[in-house]
Structure formats: C-alpha cells, structure tokens
Amino acid sequence: MKKEGKQTQGKIAGIIANLVTVEVDGPVSQNEICYIKLADIDLMAEVIKVFEKKVFVQVFESTRGLKVGMDVEFTSAMLEVTLGPGILSRNYDGLQHDLDRMEGVFLKRGDYTQALDYEKLWEYTPLANVGDTVLAGDWLGEVIENVMPHKIMVPFKFEGKFTVKEITAAGQFNVNEVIAVLTDSKNNEVKVTMTQTWPVKIPIKTFKNKPRPFKLLETGVRTIDTMNPIVEGGTGFIPGPFGSGKTVLQHALSKQAEADIVIVAACGERANEVVEIFTEFPELDDPRTGRKLMERTTIIANTSNMPVAAREASVYTAMTIAEYYRSMGLKALLLADSTSRWAQALREMSNRMEELPGQDAFPMDLPAIISNFYSRAGYVYLNNGQTGSITFIGTVSPAGGNLKEPVTESTKKAARCFYALSQQRADSKRYPAVDPIDSYSKYLEYPELQEYLKKNISETWIDKVLDAKNYLLRSKESSEQINILGDDGVPISYHLSFWRGEVIDFVILQQDAFDEIDKRTSLERQKFLLEKVLDICKIDFKFESFDEVNPYFKRIINVLKQMNYSEYESDKFNNYLTELSTIIDERK
C-alpha cells in the first residue's frame, strides 16, 4: 500500500454506465476504494485500471445524476471486511453492509450500514497468558457467538512474533474494547480489540499447513455422499441449465451438511430465493446445536438487480468471512450461487473498458481468477495444532445449458467434485438431477479418503460404490440397445440390466428434497440402502418374457420408495422390508 500522508483527490472525467474515469492529483493503487461525492451522499467505487493521471473506477451503485467535475476522495485502502463477533445470523449485501439496518423498503444509494453491533456486550474469556509468544491468527480469547465458540485472534495484518504483555480478565465487553496488549520484537506496544479488518481479495494465510483433505463431509444427499462424496475442505461445483434444480440442491446442502457454520453467497441470483433463506433458516431447527439454523449462518446477498460491481465483491466478502471462521478451528461451508453471474460481472466491466475479449467476450484471465478463488478453500492445521476447513461449492449457470463454455470449463479445472445437472433428468422429474455417469468426485481416488471410508463405513464400501456405478453404466447401455432394437429384439437379460440401474436411480439417486424424512439420509441408512439395493441387483431373477420385467421391478421400486419415506427402522419401515423380501422370493 502507499505511504501515509495527504489523501489523493480526484475529479470525474467521464461516465459510461457504472464505469467512471477520474483525473487524480496523487498516487492511487489498484483495487483502492474511493468515494464519489454526490451532493449529500458518498458512492463507493473501486479502482480497476490506472492510465497515467486517469483512473478507471467501478462504482458499486447506480451512476445516475453523476456529472463531470464532481469530487472523488481516495481512501488508501482496498475493499475490506470487518471481522469480529456478531457476523453470524446477519444478512449482508456484497460489501458487508447490514441489510437489516438499512431504512425503508428500497435500497438507497450510499446507505452504508455498519457490519457489526458496536454496543452489544460479549461474555469474554481469555485463552492466552501474559508472556506467551503469538503470531497473527493465534487465539487470545473467546466469546460465545450464538452457540459457537468465537475466537478473538491476533489480527491477521500483524507481521512477525509478538509477546502478550497484558490480557484482559474475563468479563463483558463490546467489540471495540481492548482485550490484550502485545509487544513486537522492538518492544512497541499494540492494542488488540475483538475486531479487525482484512482486504477481501487477499487470502488469509495464518495457518501452519494445508494437507490434502481426507474427511468425508456428510450432506445427507445420497447422490453426493454415496456416489460422489465431497470432503471437509473440498471444492465442488454444480453446473446445470435453468430449471435443473441447482438452487434446491444448494439449499439442501446448506441445511443439512455437517458444517459448523454456513455462509451463503447469493451472487446475482433471484431475490425470492434469498427471501426463502431469510424466511426458512430462522425457523429451521438445527439438529447439531438444538437451536435455529440461522444462528450459525451468514448470508451475503447481492441479488441480480443489485449493483453489478458489488456482485464480484460479494463472493470475495463471503470467502474472507469463511477464512476468518476457519482460523478459529471451525468447519465452514461456503456456497455461492451462482459463480457465472460473478463472471458476467467481470465481463461487463471488461467490456466497458474496451479490453480485448477472450472466448464469449469474457476477460482473458477468467480461468486464473476462478482457480485462484477455489484455491482459497481447504482443510488446514492451525499453529496450535487445531484444524479448520472451508468446503466450497459453487453453482455454474452455463449459457444455453452447454457445458463447453468458458465459466464451466475454467471451473472444471479448479474444482475437484463435479455435479453435472442434466436437463434430461430434470425433464423427467428425476431429482436431484445430478447425472450419475458424467459427475465425479476426484476425492474418491484419494488414498486418504479411501482409508477414511474403510474405517468409518466399511472395508468394502468403495467397491460397492463402484459396483453401483457400474450397474448404472450398464443400465444406460442396455436402455440404448432396447431403444434401437425394440423390447423383443434384445435378450431378457438386457431388460434385467436396464431395471437394475433403474432401481439404483429411483431408490438411491432420486431423493425428495421436500419430504421431511426422505430429504436427509444418515450415513448409516445410506450404507443400509446401498447394500440392500446391491443385493437385489445381484439376484438373477427368472422371467419368462420381457414384459414381466417392468411391472415386477416397479413393485420393488415402489416398496423401496415407501421405505425411503418412512422413519428408519420404524415398524412401517420394517413392514416394507418384509414385503420386499416376499416380492424378491417370488422370482428367485
């Protein structure tokens, strides 16, 4: 950053939509924040290009009414978030302004509300002792935020080793009160409060190391946990045409995944979808804490009608908040819907700056921007030996549903799990529409995860999963043959092979996200279900003619589906189980 001193000033020299050129009288830095003075309001903007005395800034607001010659004040700081207790259960805009604190029904330009509550008193307990040597990110104390332990850390901006000189005793404090005094190697004193700031575009790297992730992250969604599991600290993406159920799947993940905290970045998507979260999460019981889900959730909302430039910022804001909680040794789940809208925001700006376009008019460095972003997720060991993680799952909205477009392709290179939503499955209402054959989880190939699954589920689990995938593939091939040659043009075994895949599809892959019981399947139940279904697949049923196959398997599927709708191991469930064995015995 540049030297302290007189703040750089500037005057507007041109306006095209939200791209404003400013003539400046002093130094500026790339990504520096400035404020445009419009009558009694200040509009926030970010430097995105500098050309001699001319600075191009993207304005995070509507530029209506701006005039050439208006004053612009530069801040010397990049776009930063404010970190501290009180972030959970808040609804922020893309720049971390608290939406609930804003007045009126409509968003007003320049209505920048504070991110934290500076009045609230927190019950503070110290963790460090006088004389301890500490580094940036080390824990000094703790408060309880809703139900989560929230660590007060040595600010991330601190460089080098510090010694704890004073530490405040337990008590009630607001976020701005000093809770520790540290001294650096030259014996300079620095005061630490419960709050700090951090520039969103720079990753927080105060952890010791970042190993390959190896722990399964349970989501309760069968097509993910059983077939293509994601791990703690893993990355995944969900591309799919509109109407294929991206958002429903993401909402299911946010509600059910085994994470300590959930951060949802609603990036350029529908406002009503965010409202759904606003409405449901405060009501939803959280099985992990016995409280409400909203208490461990933060929402960053930049809906599609909110300013485009803030859309890009919103995903970075969300990631930085996730990194903050990871440093406390928590499991954070970050969901961004949709990263395509973020890429489009980049395209709009690049276009206005008349940069030479890459494919589909996206900026040339799009792949680099995307992989940089995904690389901020991960499982980490902190300096004190504790672990924390950010699992990141983004959705991609490919133009025309065509997966050969720049955003999907760039993301495929960066993310390790690929959950392809298929239009065909969506059309036939096979939800979640995750294509079982195209989708993959690279983590299944990690020896670390294999080891974990063997230990925590069963020795043969991975073989079973591969078996199931194999049945699905053969089922697809058989179905193609049947379609070409006709029902009676193929041996009965083809029909059998087709229907085995259908059983897996209907009973394991398909899941009713709106059914109280079916929406979340425990790992234990998933194990039971996969084994049950594979047992059925292995039986060489006897049929006289092909038209007996279809009704027979439909009966099997029907009973298994009724089971999915029943409480695990309840009487109802066990009755269906008995009914199932009777049906199976008919044709053994």
Added chain:
Amino acid sequence: METKAFQKIYTKVIQITKATCSLRANGIGYEELAMVNGRLAQVVKIIGDVVTLQVFGGTEGIPTNAEVVFMGKPPVLKVSDDLAGRFFNAFGTPIDGGPEVEGEEREIGGPSVNPVRRKQPSELIATGIAGIDLNNTLVTGQKIPFFADPDQPFNQVMAMVAMRAKADKIILGGMGLTNDDYLFYKNVFENAGALDRIICFVNTTENPPVERLLVPDMALTAAEYFAVDKKQSVLVLLTDMTLYADALSIVSNRMDQIPSKDSMPGSLYSDLAKIYEKAVQFPDGGSITIIAVTTLSSGDITHAIPDNTGYITEGQLFLRKDSDIGKVIVDPFRSLSRLKQLVIGDKTRKDHPQVMNTAIRLYADAALAKTKLENGFDLTDYDERTLKFGKEYSDKLLAIDVNIDIDMMLDTAWGLFAKYFSKAEVAIRSEFMDKYWKGE
C-alpha cells in the same frame, strides 16, 4: 415534456449514428433527459465534455445544427390514482385522447427493494387453466414468462390469465406490439368491464424500436406506486421481451460495445434482471407479479434472450400444439413454476404435489410409448394404456380451454389414474391412495 424558458440551447451536434448523437456540453448529469429537435433523448455516455445521447425516436433527419435542450432530470412518470383506466405511449403521454395525468413525479427505473424487506410469496393465483394451476401453479410476487413461437396464441392466453387472476390493477407494457394485438387487448379489457383496473403503456410496431426501452420501467413505476403506496396486488404483463432485448442490442451496437453471445450486449442478464426483479411480495399485502412473453425462434431456448430470461425468472410456461387432440396445451415437460412449492399441498389439497408428479411421469411414459409406436416397435399392454391416458390427460387437463378449480383438477387426475392403471403403477404414498383412489 416542454422546454422551459432560459434553458441553454445547444446547436452543434458533432456525431450522429442511427440511435445516438453526441455534442459538447458541460454540467450534464448521467442518465439525464434531453430534447433533440423535439425528440426525447437520454444521456448514455459522458467523456470529458462530449455527451452521447440515445435518441428514442431514432435519429432520422436529425441535422448537425439540431437544437438540443437538457431537462436536468432523468425520465419520470407522474403517479396518482388517475393512472387507472388510461392508455399511454412509451413516454407516459396519454394516447387515449384524455387529459395529462396529474400527480407526484417519480423517476423511472428506480432502486431495488431491499431483499430483507420482501416477504416470501405465498398467495396462489388461480387461473382455471389446469396446465398452469395443477402443474405450474402461479403465486403473487412471481415473475414468469411464456416461451412461445410467434405463431402461438400467447397474447390470448395471457389476457385470459390476467382477466381471471384476482388483481387490483393490471398493467400492460406492450413493446413492439402490432396494432392488431394492441386493439385485441383493449377489446378484451373493455369487454370484461375491467377498464378501471387497467393501465397500458404501449409501443406498437408503428413506433421507433428504441422507445421500447422505456416501456417496462414506466409500467413498473406505475406498479410500484399501486403496490407500495396503495398496498394493492398488481399484475404486470410485458409483451414481447424479445423485442425489448433487440432494442438493447441496437443501442449497444451503435455505441460500439463488444457483443457477447448472439450479438446481445454483455450486460443483457443484468438489464433483464433489473426489470423482472421488480416482482415482489411486500409484507403489508401489496405485490407485483410479472407475466411476460419471450418469443422464440422455432423453439430455440438456448438463444441468449430466453436463456438469460430462464435464469432470472421463476420458471417459464411453454405452449405447444398437441396434434393428437388438436388443441394448444401447456407443455408439462418444459414448463416450470419455481414458486409452486410454496403453495401446492399447503394452500391446495395435500395430495397435489404427488398427483402432479405422478401424472407427469405417466405422461412421459406415454411420450416414450409414442416414440416406440412411431419407430414401428410392438407396444406392451402398459404402453397401450399410457397412450390412452396421455391423450385424455392432454384433453381434460393440459388444454388451455380447461376452466375448473384445483380440487376438480385433482379429482380428474385420480379418475384417469384408476381408469388406466393399477395401484402399483401409480405408486403414490399410501395415505393418499387410501383416501382418493377411485378404483377398487
């Protein structure tokens, strides 16, 4: 919009394209309005002292010494209850021979609603059309377009939906409407005796295309007045959004912007979202529901306009001619109402979601059987039955001439299930089977 006395008049235009002109001027606000030889224009670009204006009426015949006067404000609409029952052009000037509307001036294209001030939509809009109410239930505060080829009767269906929906105000934003279609709407509204709840902003094919860009913002500013100030439920009809997007591409092209997919501007998604996201349910009862039309070229939904629209709107309705029954139906496969989950089985009978899904699944089986038949394969008994079911389902439920209430639709579906299928084939949760199954 008359020029006032003592305003500075510029007379030196330095650049003219088909949609824009530029001149040197100082102290001009971005998005400010101007008159260029009596034609309305808006500031779209300022570089130093060079101001570029988008001329809504087109630049045909604009001379380099045209008189340019800046109005010092962005486009506005005067809002009051007197808007009701009136017809306006894209600039908000009456075209029905009536007087100017007096009222509070409001900037059009105003700010967005704070998402935390919205309420989750939960009021069902009944249309009587089973293809909509049963399979793709509409909810107040929703935004949904008809995706239709130009030859399909989307204007008729939309007018029918508008008349049956219980809205306090119906606002029509017509863009590139043919004069015949405009008169059709006018007729329907008059015949229904609904004129006092109607407001129209119309740009017909006789008007310059760039004018269309004002229509949605005009219509939605009026809608916000009635929904926010008067707490009314407002239904906004926008037809045809494809022509709106075409106008956007004309302007961006004239401004030398690099086009993205299908020669549309890179900002198409944001431009369309700004309009559609005005659909909202407020906690105190007011609401704006948007039903739009996006015409397709021979059913291609991968084109940038329907594609971006699909990502913004809460579903889409497809019309299709079913040759088996000779009627237009609402296509159950490609249509979707995303907000239906908020009302079906809750505001409607509990069996609604399962009946809906089962009927569509069986209809999909019918489509497969039909393909088999066309390819010359033998049909199984099940195939035969699905075919018969498919035809009757199409005729009794999907056709747009159906007008019954939702319980009736559900009963009709149960009737068809029992007529053609066994319980195991229908496979609905047993609690509903026990209650509604119409067979033995």
